[in-house]
Amino acid sequence: MESSPAAQLKPLDDQEAQDKQSRKKGGWITLPFIAGSMLGLGLAVNGTSTNLLLYLLKEYNVESIDAAQIANIVRGSLNLVPVAGAIISDSYFGCFPVILAGTAINVLAFVLFTLTAALPSLKPPHCAPPSAGCPHGTPGQFTVLYAAVCLLAIGTGGTRFNVATLGADQFGSARDQDTFFNWYFVFLYASFLVGDTAIVYLQDGVSWVIGFSVCLGATAASLVMLVLGARYYRMPAPKGSPYTELARVVVAAIRKARDDVSGPLNYYVGDGTVADSGSDGAPSKSLGCVCVASIFLDSTMITASDGTPETTVGDHRPSGWRLCTVQQVEDLKSLIGVLPLWSSGILISVSIGVMIGMVILQALAMDRSLGPRFNIPAGSITVCSLAAFIAATPVFERALFPLWRRATGALPTPLQRVGLGHVVNIAGMVAAALVERRRLGVVSVHHGASEAPGWVTPMSVLWLVIPLGVVGAGEALHFPGNMAFYYQEFPKTLRSTATAMAPLLIALGFYLSTVFVDVVRRVTSWLPENINQGRLDNVYWALAVMATVNFGYFLICVSLYKSRK
Template sequence: METNVSEERQLDVEESQALTPPKKGGWITFPFITVSVLAVSLAVSGGLTNIIVYLIKEYNVKSIDSAQIYNIVNGCTSLSPVAGAIISDAYFGSFPVVAFSAVTALLSLILLTLTAALPTLRPSPCPVGSSICETPSAGQLALLYISLGLLAVGTGGTRFNTITMGADQFDKPRDRDIFFNWYFIGLYAGAVLGGTAIVYVQDSVSWALGFGLCAATSAISVIVLLLGVRFYHKPSAQGSPFTDLARVVVASIRKRRIAVPPNNLGYCYGPGEAGKPPSSSSNVPSQSFSFLNCAALISQGDTHPDGSIAKRWRLCTVQQVEDLKALIRISPLWTSGVVVSVLIATQNSLTVLQALTMGRSLGHHFTVPAGSLQVVTLTATAIFLSLLDRLLLPLWHFLTDHIPTPLQRIGVGHVLNAAAMAASALVERRRSAIVHARHAEGQAGWIVPMSALWLMLPLAMTGAAEALHFPGQVALYYQEFPQSLRSMATAMVGLIIAAGFYLSTAVVGLIRRATNWLPDNINTSRLEYAYWSIAVLGMINFGYYLLCANLYKYRRVADMGEPNQR
């Protein structure tokens, strides 16, 4: 009898296990997501890093114009992830957006490969420096721009959403932290490989083969991502916090004439708490930007009998109002970060033009591609981040008994960025002096007898600065944003990078119109003046940053474990 009972219990357990769906997520998803990130990062980096050289050599685009196009494309690839994050949060969830974007990136790289493989899709070749070149037709440029636009869309859905998708697979914070570390390792490793190995193939073997390898790698990314689909935990979309912010703006405008009641009465504090102040003062409307407080005032018809909100575009909670205020308070600091990004974007594009005219040979059989020099910044950032984590910050703590605040780290990054621009100006001054000396001696030629390795110093300084101010900004936004908006921390940095590339295009265009410093022939330019100008801009921006930082008050000082220091 006991045997029969135990057998029946075993059968019941087996049946219940069969009926219960297997648990999704966990470490089984880790290899699929990480390999996919590595592959797509390599593909996108290989497709974009050498675009300036591709436009000059294969499409006969003038050098400064190529740099401008490169800045616009990079701005799109930095801005599109913000749109991807909003769409993911509000409508579809992370996985569908990541999968769609990965396929879009593959399609874009296939089109880019076709532009390199089929001569009819490009103008006739033209020697570098020649003044008579066939310009690309409207159709040729249209196909090129479509492929680059699709690549921006593909980047938009994968860069931030893959982080969210990976974090959704883990319940424990420690597991998520480990995933984040490996995510960035995969992202950086792919970018370095794409910016070196793929760019070398493009420059030394074949553009078609180089872009084809990017497309093949992108296909691997899609396949690996889809192989893990049955293991992924896919939470449904929860709605975008941007919608709540928009509601506050609309509601405050609609209720701008309503008188504010005394003693914090008449505000909506949340479900079941309409019209009465909470026991804690933490959610009482603050007096800063008090014109927004009316968005939380309850008027007739705004709530149901149970106290829940009936008209969401006319009534918001006090917390939603305070969330918008937090963004407004931090926006001046955010704008100072945009100027830093302008400096970085300008240096990246102009350095490629300098490298094209300098000696890039290492030994007798290897030439460093001009586009690969940008990897120096990425590598320096990774190295300096490791030094900060393992050496510099612990040493600072030992000497001063506290860790630098995010605002302090950002400030040091500002100064280093301006110093990097000054270093670029000094290197260019030396290169320009050699050019003028050769012309005085009657020597012609496009290539200047000066090693492009000199450009590594300012690029490395920029990388060290990025290791300070970009992570510092993420830490600041994550620390200071309300809980509902913390997912926007990385998106804010993405907006900074995108705005920097767009404004860099405007700054370079302004310099070209106002001066004769940037002609198409870089060897007849006064590029060092342009570098000095943006170095001065960086120092002026640092003064603006100091003003903003001194006026800013940390909202969550307790989270920092130290006094309110700037």
């Protein structure tokens, strides 16, 4: 029975209504909801992660170097887990559900943090000042604390990258998307600044209970703002993760490793098309072990049910895990080609990770008074690096880079900016070594008093602003330059991978910084429990030497790299 004209038009009318409704969503009306959610999450998560070292020292009586190691592992997790969150979002659920789940998990994390601070049974007895005789936390107490830390990392994994993607999805034009990203970084860094100052001050200077309660309230407000804006969001369906495509190439290459590929070769281009080894459609000659994934073996042609020809392999249609396109192979090869240059940035992140952990211990052993009534929280000293990053960025864009163009005729390339970042980072490690050497000189004058736990060096903590500022300026060159390089060199299908490469550097840097510190503790006497009796300056000198050698490795990688363009 034929359907009526009205029945035939109804699906079209429904589709038009859905398209019209979709066009009504998105746009700048979503910015207040997304920005409000970002601010609450950023200040709570960053403030707590920055101050975790002090929380372990003062409330759980963890030894200083061990506390620095734990804090660096947590910081690394906060930058690594979001990569998994981005993959899950792209492949399965989309941005909004993952962000919603991540925010809810963060709320639960701060409930546990607040309970650890409020309930005496969840932490060891208070001991002032902390010393070797103070009782450590029990396994049960540490289980609750580490559960809160794990929930914080998981929740951040669902929000940190996906919020940027959700915001960009609200706009159809590239110009609006670029403007949104500018606002995204403004709100992100603003939340970090508030977290590293106000939240750290509340937790360490007023009350840990009040500080964690404020974080809980801010995270809950973020959840409310996110839900309130749900009616306005565009929520594109997930299109699949590029990581799956990369995995298919690897699997296909392994499965074909023993196949006979001698003689004239045909490469699968896609859509039933093949290209011989001498044509433009063939893959590049590098990494031939990967190219076999696109070799078309035992090909025949059959006719599909609609009368169009369809390419098969043997008696079966091509499988994505047995045969890949030339483009998929080239995508993987471009990723592999970038890895040596990417690896040259790991040591910079290691040096920054070591410095962030040690500089808080230095601040605890220095005069932190700023006037007669105010003491700078030790955990807030690292905000100097963040402030230097923000301040240096417009200086580079408006002053340094134009001067570079006048001298060379062109703006610095991303790799040149990365190279400058290497040099500035080396200078930062040298500055850190010189400042610590000066501090130890003051300690030697007060040799007897410096052996007492909690003794404060009569030297202003503001001396630490110098190395932190230099390192922050180096980050303003290195990390944006890296991200721009990856974004330009990676194919369009791997743009999400490109944006994840720089955060992966940060994560690996924090993890490996714990390994570096552990090795130094085992083979030297530079890092005792009381840093006044150690040689932290030698640690910084070692990092400066390693960074110099690593800069040479970077230059070699640059000379050998062949750009896609």
